[in-house]
Amino acid sequence: MFGRIAARATLSLQTYAQSQAIQGTNRLLKARRHVPSFCCSLPNNARGIHCSQSLQTETYYSDSHEWLRVDGDTGTIGITDHAQSKLGDIVFVELPEVGTSFEKDESFAVIESVKAASDLMMPVTAEITDSNTALQDTPELVNNSPTEDGWIVKVKLSDTSELNNLMDKAAYDKMASEDSD
Numbered sequence: 388m389f390g391r392i393a394a395r396a397t398l399s400l401q402t403y404a405q406s407q408a409i410q411g412t413n414r415l416l417k418a419r420r421h422v423p424s425f426c427c428s429l430p431n432n433a434r435g436i437h438c439s440q441s442l443q444t445e446t447y448y449s450d451s452h453e454w455l456r457v458d459g460d461t462g463t464i465g466i467t468d469h470a471q472s473k474l475g476d477i478v479f480v481e482l483p484e485v486g487t488s489f490e491k492d493e494s495f496a497v498i499e500s501v502k503a504a505s506d507l508m509m510p511v512t513a514e515i516t517d518s519n520t521a522l523q524d525t526p527e528l529v530n531n532s533p534t535e536d537g538w539i540v541k542v543k544l545s546d547t548s549e550l551n552n553l554m555d556k557a558a559y560d561k562m563a564s565e566d567s568d
Contacts, residue, residue: 447550448559449510451492454534460547461516465538466498466507466529469563474500477529482518483540489513491549496539498529511549513542 444458452470456463471477479499489495494506495515518540522528529537544550554562 445550446556447510447553448556449508449553450562451508451510452563453507453510455510455550455553456534457544457547457550460544462511462513462542462544463538464507464510464540464542465533467559467563468533469566470505471530471533471537474498474505475502476500477526480519480522480526480529480539482520482522483515485515485517487515488545489515491552498526507539509542510553511542511547512545514545515540516543517541 444456447455447457448467449455452467452473454465454467466474477498477500479497481497481499483489483495487495489509489512491509491512493509495509496507498505498507519528519538522537522539529539531537
């Protein structure tokens with residue numbers, strides 16, 4: 388019985404789609420112009436379609452060597468490759484509890500290495516929405532993949548205007564190279 392209902396529903400949808408295509412060719416063409424925003428990443432708008440959204444995320448850097456990858460009002464935070472190389476082998480990461488809120492420049496986590504322990508500073512005012520619990524068993528992920536698998540926390544940003552106080556990659560790289568000298 389359910390098979391007949393599903394077959395009728397499929398047939399009805401096909402019939403409806405065909406009638407819409409015949410009755411509204413212009414409407415169908417307009418609908419095809421609405422393409423998901425991943426097309427925005429194509430060079431020179433290759434498909435000739437104007438996109439109003441972008442799926443690209445922005446990455447910002449703090450002077451205390453944290454990175455913040457932002458998508459809308461959410462973000463992912465970790466330490467930079469420069470920071471992990473300065474710390475050496477990471478042996479422990481103390482993670483904050485989900486739901487905890489932190490002010491900009493407040494310590495939100497601790498990373499311990501064979502060389503030192505270091506507080507991680509919150510680059511923006513935010514609430515913790517997730518933490519990378521994989522780091523409890525494998526803290527070396529921070530060394531092996533600091534900007535991917537070694538992320539520390541995910542957050543909900545309170546005030547996106549605070550992003551204006553952070554650096555882009557070029558400014559951070561310049562600061563980090565001066566720090567190395």
